[in-house]
Amino acid sequence: MSTSSMSAPVAQPLSGPVVAAEVRTVALLLGTAVAALLVYYFIGVDQGAMSVFGKSMYIHEFFHDGRHFLGFPCH
Numbered sequence: 431m432s433t434s435s436m437s438a439p440v441a442q443p444l445s446g447p448v449v450a451a452e453v454r455t456v457a458l459l460l461g462t463a464v465a466a467l468l469v470y471y472f473i474g475v476d477q478g479a480m481s482v483f484g485k486s487m488y489i490h491e492f493f494h495d496g497r498h499f500l501g502f503p504c505h
Contacts, residue, residue, distance in 0.1 A: 472489060472493050473493050473496055473497055473500060473502060474497070474500075474502045
């Protein structure tokens, strides 16, 4: 009679490289979200006179044509 001993896989706790990869992934996702919100603000929300970043029209004028191309009204 032969007996076969089959051991069940044991879950290992997360360690070094796996945790570092997850932290990098979360940081990448957060960085991408922040960058996307900034782009959305500058293209879609910044109105020059009501600008959060100063009272000049430089940012508004820099994104002006792109704003119209993407369908955002600005005046």
